[in-house]
Amino acid sequence: MNAEEAKKTIDQSLNQAQLIMTIGTCSVKYEGRAASKLSNGDRMLIIKKDGTFLVHQSKGMAAINYQGPGAAILTSIDDFGKLTVSAIRKKKGEISEQITVTFQEISFCHSFDLQDDKKIQLFGTEQDLSNLLMNDLHLIEPGLVPVQQESPLAKGHIDILARDRHGALVVIEIKRRQAELNAISQLKRYVEEVSKRKDCKVRGMICAPDISENAKKMLDGYGFEFYKLNYDASHEDTKIKGLEKKQQELTHYF
Amino acid sequence: MNAEEAKKTIDQSLNQAQLIMTIGTCSVKYEGRAASKLSNGDRMLIIKKDGTFLVHQSKGMAAINYQGPGAAILTSIDDFGKLTVSAIRKKKGEISEQITVTFQEISFCHSFDLQDDKKIQLFGTEQDLSNLLMNDLHLIEPGLVPVQQESPLAKGHIDILARDRHGALVVIEIKRRQAELNAISQLKRYVEEVSKRKDCKVRGMICAPDISENAKKMLDGYGFEFYKLNYDASHEDTKIKGLEKKQQELTHYF
DNA sequence: GCGATCAGCGGCACG
DNA sequence: CGTGCCGTTGATCGC
Secondary structure, three states: OOHHHHHHHHHHHHHOOOEEEEEEEEEEEEEOOOEEEEEEEEEEEEEOOOOOEEEEOOOOOOOOEEEOOOOEEEEEEOOOOOEEEEEEEOOOOOOOEEEEEEEEEEEEEEEEOOOOOOOOEEEOOHHHHHHHHHOOHHHOOOOOEEEEEEEEEOOEEEEEEEEOOOOOEEEEEEOOOOEOHHHHHHHHHHHHHHHHHOOOOEEEEEEEOOEOHHHHHHHHHHOOEEEEEEEEOOOOOOEEEEEEEEOOOHHHHO | OOHHHHHHHHHHHHHOOOEEEEEEEEEEEEEOOOEEEEEEEEEEEEEOOOOOEEEEOOOOOOOOEEEOOOOEEEEEEOOOOOEEEEEEEOOOOOOOEEEEEEEEEEEEEEEEOOOOOOOOEEEOOHHHHHHHHHOOHHHOOOOOEEEEEEEEEOOEEEEEEEEOOOOOEEEEEEOOOOEOHHHHHHHHHHHHHHHHHOOOOEEEEEEEOOEOHHHHHHHHHHOOEEEEEEEEOOOOOOEEEEEEEEOOOHHHHO
């Protein structure tokens, strides 16, 4: 396909705010928060009507170069008759960014009018798990009652804050996947902050489907607790299937 | 476009491991680690030759539903003559996942042969900054010498480990963007671990272009230091433009 | 393969 | 608007 032709297609479609797809051999250059270079190869360029700019290679999930919504799109034909398409982002307070795609060959360039105002409904988020646990704190231990959900702290927010039957506060951090070191650090921060403000015993607790070995050691070191949270999120109504306390390994005592 | 026709196009292209793009009105369902529903609207479905499966709406950067490389793709025509395309992922040890796209209308379905074995070159990563700083530790303070880069710890790895002119170890954590609470927690982990193993004073230090207010407070609380790292990563050779120590605010003393 | 972390992270929600 | 953090995070690198 002709470069002039493609340029015309893109320019017109931009005016009409359509989705534009261009496929061809191109090189890509990026300058902004970082910088990148990608030499000639066949790629797919997607320009959405909100300014989203995506360059995809033939493999891999992530766009290899991109620009978020709001980018200004510019097209031009260079001295060698090659089409270049640029996405430029200039926001005050942010680093100015620019991607330039230079096409050697264009095999396809077309625009599509996509009508779609539907929003996705997502189930099984951490928030969902939190809501479920809120109503089932007895699964953890008898007498545990909710104090606050999503308690906003100066430094982050606690998933669930509860009180046990002895009057101690329990900071519960929920993870929808394996808890790792940073989850323990997070919990530590919350427990420290709550301890500073409340004059009572404060327990720290992680509820997650799994925990890494190092994270478990760190957890034990702080005297926190881990509950294995078994759940099924593959349906609209996420279900908690089990919640069992994992004691410290006996080996820790030898 | 006819559903049968589109199915044939997709099936044939899958055999040839090409990139396939289908555009039309569809609903999308996902079940796996989480679950989602998206009712009818116009979308773009991209199937890459490595099994990557992407559903894009007309706006926004992220694919609204996706499946990574390795997904098995299935097509079928349902009782109402509608085309459904599914991506299924079954890996042992992982949760089985499935996306199903049901097309009401198909406006475009075509495959493309994208030849591309080029890899992107990225500049200005945290690693690059680390390399630069390694050779310019004097920018931080006189007499600071490198001990080890990317020092592997049981719990993570230290960006730069150095020794100051008084013999104290300095754990340096570099961030390419604003340091926030979790960066401080991270640094704390490393300092704790080094302290445990070395019998000398251990300093903690963050080098980042900025630091959030709370992170700064937490940093001060631990007695760590913040150096404002001014750099330009918008070119192939990233440059450090300045590195200035930010003292504690005087207000902290009142 | 597991684990820890980075990412041009993006996106969201809440102060 | 900043900030903290989740994400079906993904991608990478070291052990």
